[in-house]
Amino acid sequence: MATIETMSLVVVGSVAYDGVTTPAGKVDRMLGGACTYISLSASYFTKSHIVAVVGDDFAQEDVDLLASRGIGLEGLERVPGKTFFWAGVYSADMNDRETITTDLNVFASFSPKLPESYQSEPYLMLGNIQPALQNSVREQMNGLRLVGGDTMNYWINDFRAELLNTLKGWNFLLINDSEAKMLSGESNLQAAAARIRALGPKILVIKRGEYGATLFHDAGHFSVPGYLLTSLKDPTGAGDCFAGGFIGYLASRGVTVDSAPATDLARAVVYGSVMGSFCCEEFGVGRFRTLSRDEIEDRFQEFRAFTTF
Amino acid sequence: MATIETMSLVVVGSVAYDGVTTPAGKVDRMLGGACTYISLSASYFTKSHIVAVVGDDFAQEDVDLLASRGIGLEGLERVPGKTFFWAGVYSADMNDRETITTDLNVFASFSPKLPESYQSEPYLMLGNIQPALQNSVREQMNGLRLVGGDTMNYWINDFRAELLNTLKGWNFLLINDSEAKMLSGESNLQAAAARIRALGPKILVIKRGEYGATLFHDAGHFSVPGYLLTSLKDPTGAGDCFAGGFIGYLASRGVTVDSAPATDLARAVVYGSVMGSFCCEEFGVGRFRTLSRDEIEDRFQEFRAFTTF
Numbered sequence: 001m002a003t004i005e006t007m008s009l010v011v012v013g014s015v016a017y018d019g020v021t022t023p024a025g026k027v028d029r030m031l032g033g034a035c036t037y038i039s040l041s042a043s044y045f046t047k048s049h050i051v052a053v054v055g056d057d058f059a060q061e062d063v064d065l066l067a068s069r070g071i072g073l074e075g076l077e078r079v080p081g082k083t084f085f086w087a088g089v090y091s092a093d094m095n096d097r098e099t100i101t102t103d104l105n106v107f108a109s110f111s112p113k114l115p116e117s118y119q120s121e122p123y124l125m126l127g128n129i130q131p132a133l134q135n136s137v138r139e140q141m142n143g144l145r146l147v148g149g150d151t152m153n154y155w156i157n158d159f160r161a162e163l164l165n166t167l168k169g170w171n172f173l174l175i176n177d178s179e180a181k182m183l184s185g186e187s188n189l190q191a192a193a194a195r196i197r198a199l200g201p202k203i204l205v206i207k208r209g210e211y212g213a214t215l216f217h218d219a220g221h222f223s224v225p226g227y228l229l230t231s232l233k234d235p236t237g238a239g240d241c242f243a244g245g246f247i248g249y250l251a252s253r254g255v256t257v258d259s260a261p262a263t264d265l266a267r268a269v270v271y272g273s274v275m276g277s278f279c280c281e282e283f284g285v286g287r288f289r290t291l292s293r294d295e296i297e298d299r300f301q302e303f304r305a306f307t308t309f
Numbered sequence: 310m311a312t313i314e315t316m317s318l319v320v321v322g323s324v325a326y327d328g329v330t331t332p333a334g335k336v337d338r339m340l341g342g343a344c345t346y347i348s349l350s351a352s353y354f355t356k357s358h359i360v361a362v363v364g365d366d367f368a369q370e371d372v373d374l375l376a377s378r379g380i381g382l383e384g385l386e387r388v389p390g391k392t393f394f395w396a397g398v399y400s401a402d403m404n405d406r407e408t409i410t411t412d413l414n415v416f417a418s419f420s421p422k423l424p425e426s427y428q429s430e431p432y433l434m435l436g437n438i439q440p441a442l443q444n445s446v447r448e449q450m451n452g453l454r455l456v457g458g459d460t461m462n463y464w465i466n467d468f469r470a471e472l473l474n475t476l477k478g479w480n481f482l483l484i485n486d487s488e489a490k491m492l493s494g495e496s497n498l499q500a501a502a503a504r505i506r507a508l509g510p511k512i513l514v515i516k517r518g519e520y521g522a523t524l525f526h527d528a529g530h531f532s533v534p535g536y537l538l539t540s541l542k543d544p545t546g547a548g549d550c551f552a553g554g555f556i557g558y559l560a561s562r563g564v565t566v567d568s569a570p571a572t573d574l575a576r577a578v579v580y581g582s583v584m585g586s587f588c589c590e591e592f593g594v595g596r597f598r599t600l601s602r603d604e605i606e607d608r609f610q611e612f613r614a615f616t617t618f
Binding site: 092093187188189190191208211212214220221222223224225226228229230232263266267269270303304305306307308309 | 523612
């Protein structure tokens with residue numbers, strides 16, 4: 001397990017409580033947040049360390065869950081006040097959701113502080129937060145092998161200059177297709193990808209929800225169809241779990257900017273898809289309470305079986 | 310070429326003139342119709358014979374195009390009046406279209422008459438027409454190895470009983486995902502597929518537009534992502550070209566109800582995707598004026614390259 005010890009990943013983003021209503025049920029309050037999902041997902045592939053802030057209401061059982069997956073919590077800052085709370089309601093087909101509540105609480109003044117022990121870690125995954133904050137974290141690190149992250153429509157529209165400045169320093173970007181079109185101003189996916197890659201991140205994954213994902217890189221592109229879930233309970237966090245599987249796998253392979261084999265990148269997209277699919281099977285992070293590495297491998301092989309011709 | 314001569318396909322459906330407006334341009338009147346697209350596409354894989362009706366305005370150059378691809382025209386009935394005319398306008402992303410004109414003309418009284426020479430052909434592809442008419446054609450044939458077709462929301466909603474009766478006799482059905490949900494009453498794709506397959510067609514292809522297609526059969530399922538087109542001019546006929554590539558390939562392989570290897574079925578879905586992708590590159594049937602079998606094979610290999618991991 002030497003690889004896992006030496007190729008650690010730093011994950012920055014929100015740790016939150018979520019209230020979620022889907023056609024499959026309703027949970028008033030449960031652990032959520034991009035950093036939570038990314039780090040739990042990545043923990044199956046590599047050692048992860050998180051940078052996040054929570055309030056004094058953050059439950060010990062939630063700390064324990066993260067710790068049980070070996071996630072480094074030195075950068076989990078606890079401050080007076082309440083933890084970020086988000087609540088939303090999903091549409092009948094779960095492809096859309098409406099936000100009901102966004103109480104930023106202690107997250108409103110989140111200024112990521114990187115513990116000294118994190119600064120020389122080789123992998124950095126920046127969850128969806130203000131782009132200038134994402135940049136400030138990257139600048140606190142030295143010796144990065146691979147850095148990238150996620151963003152959203154709000155930053156694309158209202159913080160474009162800061163986002164573009166941040167993207168310059170990224171090796172990879174994970175984004176959904178509507179955001180890719182918004183960021184690039186191109187409706188054709190190939191054209192959108194070319195424009196976005198010219199902004200910085202040479203490794204680009206465009207996520208297409210239930211339809212799968214497409215990776216663009218120097219040597220071409222790779223597409224994987226979506227996994228057909230028989231039981232879809234809650235899609236919250238699926239995109240972040242995708243990110244966690246993707247970067248976690250790349251970290252486990254020791255991939256760098258200068259040495260990113262197409263096969264590793266393609267498999268990272270499949271592992272991302274695998275992790276996103278598991279995430280949807282239970283509310284919140286529920287699936288990660290039981291998920292095993294063997295189940296992940298089995299599903300990876302399922303992807304092979306239903307895509308081979 | 311013995312296989313191609315002996316494993317012929319009968320294609321039934323509309324032969325029409327279309328007026329199409331897309332973000333890439335506008336054509337007031339050009340050859341179209343499901344039967345046209347299906348038979349042109351299938352002609353790269355197998356001998357096709359069509360059953361359709363046109364008016365006395367049907368141009369010799371359009372007859373010549375079909376003949377140039379070796380398509381059997383004995384069942385192309387010509388009657389007094391005008392050929393079916395359809396006109397539509399596509400949305401900016403070409404995922405939706407609005408019908409501007411539907412002049413059924415001679416197609417309104419289409420009653421497919423099968424030439425005697427067609428009756429013992431082994432493969433039958435029923436384009437999207439009234440389900441009872443589709444059934445009447447099937448009943449005129451004997452010795453079918455594989456029969457199936459396409460349908461649409463109008464028949465699903467307003468002719469459900471006739472459609473269900475027709476589907477009982479089909480081995481395969483090609484349908485898009487919104488139609489699959491409408492027909493089955495299930496929003497989950499796996500559940501929808503199970504219900505539809507129980508209605509008759511054990512081989513089910515659910516087309517998902519730019520996102521690809523998923524095949525369901527006795528041994529499991531297979532998904533292929535969509536081809537990323539760099540130049541998308543006109544999606545009209547793409548679904549029918551998919552159908553033509555799919556059934557054309559199965560016919561070329563001699564697939565039957567009782568002998569339908571999973572690999573042949575999966576490759577048929579890829580060839581369908583290949584043919585659908587070519588269709589979109591020019592207005593109407595324009596791409597088929599130059600398309601070669603080598604180009605088809607090259608794109609099939611491209612699909613392999615961008616889906617292998």
